[in-house]
Structure formats: structure tokens, C-alpha cells
Amino acid sequence: MASKYGTIIMGPAGAGKTTFCSALIAHLRANRRSCFYINLDPAAEEFVYEPDVDIKDLISLSDVMEELHLGPNGGLIYCFEFLLENLDFLTDPLETVTDEYMVIIDMPGQIELYTHVPVVPALVRHLGRSGMGMSLCAAYLLESTFIGDRAKFFAGTLSAMSAMLMLEIPHINILSKMDLVKGQVARKELKRFVDPDISLLQDGPESGLVYEYKEGVDNGEDDPADSKAVMSGQSFARLNRAVGQLIDDFSLVSFLKLDVQDEDSVGAVLSYIDDAIQFHEAQEPREPNDEMMDGD
Numbered sequence: 001m002a003s004k005y006g007t008i009i010m011g012p013a014g015a016g017k018t019t020f021c022s023a024l025i026a027h028l029r030a031n032r033r034s035c036f037y038i039n040l041d042p043a044a045e046e047f048v049y050e051p052d053v054d055i056k057d058l059i060s061l062s063d064v065m066e067e068l069h070l071g072p073n074g075g076l077i078y079c080f081e082f083l084l085e086n087l088d089f090l091t092d093p094l095e096t097v098t099d100e101y102m103v104i105i106d107m108p109g110q111i112e113l114y115t116h117v118p119v120v121p122a123l124v125r126h127l128g129r130s131g132m133g134m135s136l137c138a139a140y141l142l143e144s145t146f147i148g149d150r151a152k153f154f155a156g157t158l159s160a161m162s163a164m165l166m167l168e169i170p171h172i173n174i175l176s177k178m179d180l181v182k183g184q185v186a187r188k189e190l191k192r193f194v195d196p197d198i199s200l201l202q203d204g205p206e207s208g209l210v211y212e213y214k215e216g217v218d219n220g221e222d223d224p225a226d227s228k229a230v231m232s233g234q235s236f237a238r239l240n241r242a243v244g245q246l247i248d249d250f251s252l253v254s255f256l257k258l259d260v261q262d263e264d265s266v267g268a269v270l271s272y273i274d275d276a277i278q279f280h281e282a283q284e285p286r287e288p289n290d291e292m293m294d295g296d
């Protein structure tokens with residue numbers, strides 16, 4: 001049985017990660033549960049709840065950028081590499097955290113962290129079952145307004161899938177800011193995004209490209225590098241279809257809907273996280289005999 005339980009909140013910039021963390025903390029508190037809040041975004045300034053551990057106390061992104069002449073993305077990667085070399089900063093305060101706590105890790109939004117730089121997997125391995133013994137669930141947020149642009153939505157879905165494959169821990173995907181699309185998208189239409197299917201890319205009207213499926217087009221008869229195919233958008237459409245097919249074939253990605261204003265919605269997402277990390281299994285009341293034996 002794991003000795004600590006936590007969730008790592010990921011996703012692109014502005015997806016609503018920090019807002020979701022605050023909503024989770026409020027919900028946990030209201031239900032008399034303990035939580036431990038870790039901020040790993042060195043650029044984050046304002047918090048509703050003061051973090052118990054804040055990466056800004058270890059390293060300052062603006063100092064890194066200035067002294068090493070790095071941009072914000074390079075600076076951020078440097079900060080994470082520095083954190084990996086100084087993991088005591090994170091693990092020492094976690095010593096006192098018991099299995100009754102929910103550890104909430106708020107992440108930055110730089111997409112390379114989730115797609116190809118191995119720093120987050122290294123961090124997760126260290127905290128995880130083989131390291132500190134924490135049972136961790138990844139929560140990947142994507143803004144629901146992305147469904148207005150299908151290529152963008154599928155790009156986001158791919159980054160979620162990439163994070164899932166890199167981290168190899170229980171993973172849930174969340175469509176955040178549902179209040180922004182409520183009443184604007186038909187329920188049936190929304191369902192196609194919650195469980196993404198490839199036909200979304202085949203009839204994406206807003207992109208100006210015709211994604212219509214044509215018999216023979218994907219049989220390798222036409223050269224996708226041919227300039228006519230590139231200029232007419234056919235090659236792009238074909239690439240998109242291949243990507244959509246990949247997601248569809250493996251049924252790897254589906255989304256939970258989140259409205260942070262709605263207590264029930266936050267509670268529902270939390271219960272998925274609890275289940276994924278088997279939080280409640282660890283909270284069984286102990287036998288009275290065990291208590292007595294512990295006391296002597």
C-alpha cells in the first residue's frame with residue numbers, strides 16, 4: 001500500500017490548472033480532508049491558497065533568464081533541471097505528509113514539459129511508488145473552448161496522449177472551463193469531443209480545408225510531398241486523418257467535463273482521481289487491536 005497520495009495537474013498555459021487546484025483545495029477542506037499544495041510553476045504569482053512548497057523559494061525564473069540569457073521556456077527547463085538536482089527541497093517537507101493527505105502539484109504550462117523533455121517523468125519517478133512511495137495520478141487539462149477549432153483540439157489531445165505515454169501513471173483528461181461552452185454546443189456534438197472520434201477531422205468546416213474522406217486518397221497513390229497536394233491542403237488533411245485515426249484506433253483519450261464553479265463537478269473529478277490512486281483503500285479504519293499494539 002502506498003504511503004502518500006497525490007495528483008499532478010498538467011496542461012497548456014491558461015488551461016485553468018491553478019484555478020482547478022484552488023477549487024480542489026476548497027472542496028477537500030469542505031469535506032474535512034487534508035491537502036498539501038505544491039507549486040512548481042516558477043512564473044506563478046497569485047494564489048488563492050498559499051502553497052506549502054513553492055519552487056520560487058528554490059529558484060527564480062527571472063534570475064535564471066537574466067543570468068543565463070535564456071528565454072522563458074529554456075529558463076523553465078533549467079529551473080526543473082535544478083529542482084531535480086535539489087530534490088530534498090521537495091521531499092523534506094513531504095516527510096510529514098501522511099496517507100490521509102492529498103498532495104496537489106500545480107505545474108507550469110510549457111508544452112514541451114509534456115511532450116519531449118524528460119524532466120517531468122524523472123520527477124514523477126522520484127515521487128512515485130519506486131521512489132517516495134506516492135501513488136500519483138496525472139490530470140491533464142484542456143480548455144473546452146478548443147472544441148471550436150478542431151485541429152487545435154486534436155493537437156491538445158495529442159499532447160495529453162504524449163504526457164500519458166511518457167509518465168506511465170494513472171491518467172485522466174479534463175475539459176476545463178465548461179461554463180464557457182455551456183449552451184453553445186449541442187450535447188450530441190459535445191459527446192464527440194468527450195470521446196474524440198476521427199470523423200471530427202473529416203468534417204471540420206471552420207478550417208477552410210475539406211477533410212472529406214475520399215476513397216483511394218490514403219492508399220499511398222498520391223505523393224504527399226507533391227507541391228500540388230501540399231498547396232491544396234490535401235497533404236495536411238491526410239496527415240490530420242492519420243493522427244485522428246491513431247487516437248481513434250487506440251481509444252486512448254477521453255475527457256471528464258469540469259466546471260470549477262460547480263461543487264458537484266469538482267467532486268466528480270476528485271472521485272476519479274481518488275479511484276485512480278486508490279486513496280480510499282488506504283483510509284480503512286484500523287482494527288482496535290492494531291491501535292493498542294501501536295500504543296505500547
Ligand SMILES: Nc1nc2c(ncn2[C@@H]2O[C@H](COP(=O)(O)OP(=O)(O)O)[C@@H](O)[C@H]2O)c(=O)[nH]1
Pocket residue numbers: 011012013014015016017018019020109176177178179180259260261
Ligand atoms: N470562465 C472560466 N474561466 C476560467 C476557468 N478556470 C480558469 N479560468 C480563467 O482562465 C485564466 C487562466 O487560469 P489559470 O488557472 O491561471 O490557468 P493555468 O495557467 O493553467 O494555471 C484565468 O484568467 C482564470 O480566471 C473556468 O472554469 N471558467
Ligand SMILES: [Mg+2]
Pocket residue numbers: 017018019041044106107108
Ligand atoms: Mg497556473
